[in-house]
Amino acid sequence: MQVKKLFAKQETLVALTLFGLCLVIGFINPVFWTAGNWFDLARSATVTGIFAIGVLIVLISGGIDVSFTAIAVFAMYTTTVLLKDAQYTGGMWLFFVIAALIGLGLGLINAFFIARFRLPTLIVTLGTQSMFRGFLLFVIGSKIIRDIPPGMADYSKAFLFTVTDDRGVTVGLHSAVLWLVAIAILAFVILRYTMLGRGIYALGGSREAAERAGFNIARTQVFIYAFVGVLAGIAGMIYGGLNRQANAQDIVGQELDVIAATVLGGASIMGGRGSVIGTLLGVMLVVVMSNSLVLMGIPATWQRVVVGAIIIIGTAVPALRTLRRQRRSVNVEPETLAPVGGRT
Amino acid sequence: MGSPIAFALAVQPFLSLTNISKSYAGVRALEDVSLTVYPGEIHCLVGENGSGKSTLIKIIAGVVQPDAGQIVINGKTMHRLHPIDAIREGIQVIYQDFSLFPNLTVAENIAINHELSRQKRWVNWREVREIARQAMRKINIQLDLDATVSEIPVADKQLVAICRALLQNAKLIIMDEATTALTEREIRSLFDVIHNVQRENVAVLFVSHKLDEVLEIADKALIIRNGKVVLDVDARELDRSKLTYYMTGRNIEETVYEWQGDSDKPPLLEVRHLSSRGNFEDVTFQLHAGEILGVTGLLGSGRTELALALFGAIPIDAGEIALDGQPIVLRSIQDAITHRIGYVPEDRLTEGLFLESSVGNNILARVLDGLKGSGQLLDRALMKATTQEWIGRLSIKAPHAELPVKSLSGGNQQRVVLAKWLASKPRVLILNGPTMGVDVGSKMELHEIIKQLAREGLGVIIISDDVPELMQTCNRILLMRRGRIVEHFDRRQITEMDLTQRLVAV
Numbered sequence: 001m002q003v004k005k006l007f008a009k010q011e012t013l014v015a016l017t018l019f020g021l022c023l024v025i026g027f028i029n030p031v032f033w034t035a036g037n038w039f040d041l042a043r044s045a046t047v048t049g050i051f052a053i054g055v056l057i058v059l060i061s062g063g064i065d066v067s068f069t070a071i072a073v074f075a076m077y078t079t080t081v082l083l084k085d086a087q088y089t090g091g092m093w094l095f096f097v098i099a100a101l102i103g104l105g106l107g108l109i110n111a112f113f114i115a116r117f118r119l120p121t122l123i124v125t126l127g128t129q130s131m132f133r134g135f136l137l138f139v140i141g142s143k144i145i146r147d148i149p150p151g152m153a154d155y156s157k158a159f160l161f162t163v164t165d166d167r168g169v170t171v172g173l174h175s176a177v178l179w180l181v182a183i184a185i186l187a188f189v190i191l192r193y194t195m196l197g198r199g200i201y202a203l204g205g206s207r208e209a210a211e212r213a214g215f216n217i218a219r220t221q222v223f224i225y226a227f228v229g230v231l232a233g234i235a236g237m238i239y240g241g242l243n244r245q246a247n248a249q250d251i252v253g254q255e256l257d258v259i260a261a262t263v264l265g266g267a268s269i270m271g272g273r274g275s276v277i278g279t280l281l282g283v284m285l286v287v288v289m290s291n292s293l294v295l296m297g298i299p300a301t302w303q304r305v306v307v308g309a310i311i312i313i314g315t316a317v318p319a320l321r322t323l324r325r326q327r328r329s330v331n332v333e334p335e336t337l338a339p340v341g342g343r344t
Numbered sequence: 345m346g347s348p349i350a351f352a353l354a355v356q357p358f359l360s361l362t363n364i365s366k367s368y369a370g371v372r373a374l375e376d377v378s379l380t381v382y383p384g385e386i387h388c389l390v391g392e393n394g395s396g397k398s399t400l401i402k403i404i405a406g407v408v409q410p411d412a413g414q415i416v417i418n419g420k421t422m423h424r425l426h427p428i429d430a431i432r433e434g435i436q437v438i439y440q441d442f443s444l445f446p447n448l449t450v451a452e453n454i455a456i457n458h459e460l461s462r463q464k465r466w467v468n469w470r471e472v473r474e475i476a477r478q479a480m481r482k483i484n485i486q487l488d489l490d491a492t493v494s495e496i497p498v499a500d501k502q503l504v505a506i507c508r509a510l511l512q513n514a515k516l517i518i519m520d521e522a523t524t525a526l527t528e529r530e531i532r533s534l535f536d537v538i539h540n541v542q543r544e545n546v547a548v549l550f551v552s553h554k555l556d557e558v559l560e561i562a563d564k565a566l567i568i569r570n571g572k573v574v575l576d577v578d579a580r581e582l583d584r585s586k587l588t589y590y591m592t593g594r595n596i597e598e599t600v601y602e603w604q605g606d607s608d609k610p611p612l613l614e615v616r617h618l619s620s621r622g623n624f625e626d627v628t629f630q631l632h633a634g635e636i637l638g639v640t641g642l643l644g645s646g647r648t649e650l651a652l653a654l655f656g657a658i659p660i661d662a663g664e665i666a667l668d669g670q671p672i673v674l675r676s677i678q679d680a681i682t683h684r685i686g687y688v689p690e691d692r693l694t695e696g697l698f699l700e701s702s703v704g705n706n707i708l709a710r711v712l713d714g715l716k717g718s719g720q721l722l723d724r725a726l727m728k729a730t731t732q733e734w735i736g737r738l739s740i741k742a743p744h745a746e747l748p749v750k751s752l753s754g755g756n757q758q759r760v761v762l763a764k765w766l767a768s769k770p771r772v773l774i775l776n777g778p779t780m781g782v783d784v785g786s787k788m789e790l791h792e793i794i795k796q797l798a799r800e801g802l803g804v805i806i807i808s809d810d811v812p813e814l815m816q817t818c819n820r821i822l823l824m825r826r827g828r829i830v831e832h833f834d835r836r837q838i839t840e841m842d843l844t845q846r847l848v849a850v
Contacts, residue, residue, distance in 0.1 A: 205445035212443050213457045272447030
């Protein structure tokens with residue numbers, strides 16, 4: 001029974017798929033199993049992973065946020081411009097602090113419209129996405145900044161440790177992955193062990209019941225969108241640091257991929273369901289998939305098709321299972337116990 | 345019945361309402377209503393839809409303020425009762441939708457309000473389970489603590505709601521139409537639970553319009569009609585006809601349906617050895633034109649699945665279906681519609697109606713193809729005429745056809761669903777729980793409509809576990825158990841008592 005329950009979970013399914021995929025790709029191209037490739041995977045998963053955890057929390061609460069990419073690029077670009085103009089030569093920490101604060105501010109704008117006016121979250125965030133992006137390009141700037149402050153430039157080489165492989169190439173695991181680990185743990189604890197987190201699940205399960213039970217819906221929503229804003233600011237800054245440039249045209253456009261990875265990991269688009277573990281697995285699956293296509297020499301344009309297909313299959317499987325369960329609902333008696341009476 | 349009334353007189357009442365009145369926009373919802381509830385008493389609040397029951401509940405819960413009258417709880421006069429005061433005094437309302445979280449586990453649903461009211465910030469899962477376990481022990485029930493609420497039966501959801509209410513130190517639990525979605529056997533066990541609640545010295549205000557239930561469970565009954573108290577009595581002084589009379593203000597005669605047709609003639613619908621794996625096995629029966637055939641059984645007996653299979657909504661693995669002696673294949677709902685088989689679902693709110701849409705649009709939804717005038721456009725005049733025809737024939741009480749269906753009462757909504765199907769002139773009509781959630785008066789009228797339709801030659805199948813309903817409308821009744829037809833009764837050869845016993849027998 002326990003085993004059956006485990007297999008009914010989307011998380012298990014995604015984990016198994018991921019594992020199978022790794023075996024297949026590793027078999028086709030042994031480069032897959034090298035440290036260098038895994039460090040690369042970790043690096044690609046970091047930004048998407050942080051975004052996805054933000055999306056997870058919004059989805060659980062029954063909302064949807066498409067503005068986080070705009071917040072990320074806004075925070076990253078603005079922070080870079082500010083510190084460049086200030087001729088700041090210190091470390092990366094200040095970049096993170098400022099980007100997180102900008103993210104918080106923009107997240108609070110979302111929260112204000114959603115909690116105060118009870119507007120649909122999709123509409124609000126579609127609107128703010130456009131606003132944040134437009135404001136950034138028009139007021140702050142649109143040129144690519146390649147000449148970034150030294151602290152940010154150094155960050156791209158902030159490895160946790162490095163390995164030199166047989167061919168003499170030195171590869172390293174970037175420290176940004178620590179952000180992902182820390183944020184994942186934080187989100188896990190909030191969602192699982194605080195009343196605030198349970199309130200987020202409750203809100204996504206039934207808003208009316210949550211209100212009647214005495215949850216403070218507005219406060220919960222303010223937390224959610226502010227938290228997502230902060231995560232977006234940090235992820236945006238990591239993105240800029242890893243790429244060693246600040247491009248105001250970047251990041252926006254990735255939001256659907258992130259939402260898809262989250263849904264693939266078991267979060268329900270209807271709210272109320274989802275887990276941090278599942279989300280991380282979903283992100284890994286998408287990242288490994290894209291990475292493997294490159295390793296197998298499949299053109300990048302095909303990646304879009306494959307990612308789309310995975311998403312549809314990944315969400316169709318649990319839906320089919322629910323459908324089947326509904327259809328076969330009666331326990332039919334194996335043998336007729338009483339004769340069918342014909343007393344017409 | 346060890347009813348506490350005898351000695352309760354010496355005890356202070358938990359709740360007493362005196363001369364409560366309430367108007368909405370000049371319309372009197374309640375007039376001079378008084379009600380006294382003692383601790384540990386089961387008090388039934390009886391009335392048809394629209395009689396003022398829900399307004400009264402809302403006033404007790406503090407959601408609505410009365411225009412006049414006095415509310416005394418625990419000896420304290422409440423000048424203005426807010427919802428939070430009502431909860432603090434121990435009044436808990438279990439609404440029809442239970443207000444549960446479908447995505448959370450049983451344990452968390454039971455404990456969550458309790459945790460919230462203690463203003464906890466952290467969740468201790470061991471404690472949550474322990475709280476839930478204790479609440480269940482109080483009323484002597486057992487549920488799987490880790491089951492997700494969306495996956496448990498309605499009856500269990502109700503138990504979860506009751507446990508949750510008890511944890512809030514409830515002194516009075518108000519249950520609003522608690523049995524609407526339950527089967528006979530589930531109602532039995534709910535009544536056991538209510539008696540357990542009573543033993544904890546908690547009063548229960550049981551709101552219902554089902555006569556048998558009221559007669560069975562009540563210590564006292566308050567009957568209201570059009571916002572006024574018409575009777576406030578000890579339940580022992582009540583019987584069914586008295587209850588019906590006071591509730592509706594008229595005597596309703598219960599008649600039996602006699603089928604006049606000839607059973608030697610070829611049947612309208614014939615089902616032979618029909619099976620659907622996992623749903624039902626080897627089902628055989630005939631239905632003649634003009635017959636009303638009841639199909640009964642407990643929830644999970646396969647009755648609903650059989651109906652769905654006849655409507656093409658569930659795949660058939662073996663056996664055959666013939667209409668007028670011609671074998672037909674039902675692979676989809678579209679096939680069933682082509683053969684003019686209609687199905688009125690159990691849950692009219694989600695499956696049978698477009699709630700936001702107008703009465704007229706709902707009635708016409710099935711027949712738009714037939715209403716085309718010249719040039720493939722819809723013929724407005726014809727649409728209007730058809731709508732008016734059905735509103736008239738089924739006496740749907742709607743101020744006008746443009747109002748959204750959700751603004752109508754339960755009984756009238758059910759008539760709109762019926763009209764929707766009848767407009768497409770079906771030959772076989774399958775009605776699943778045709779009067780669920782409908783009050784006595786409209787129920788009788790609906791039964792009359794169904795009988796009239798059958799007399800006009802329609803073949804009707806009623807799926808229901810409401811025994812009095814089956815006895816009043818059907819001329820034959822099939823009993824299903826675990827996916828098989830186990831008995832077949834002629835209406836004239838069976839009594840209500842017999843049928844009830846057979847139905848709940850294991």
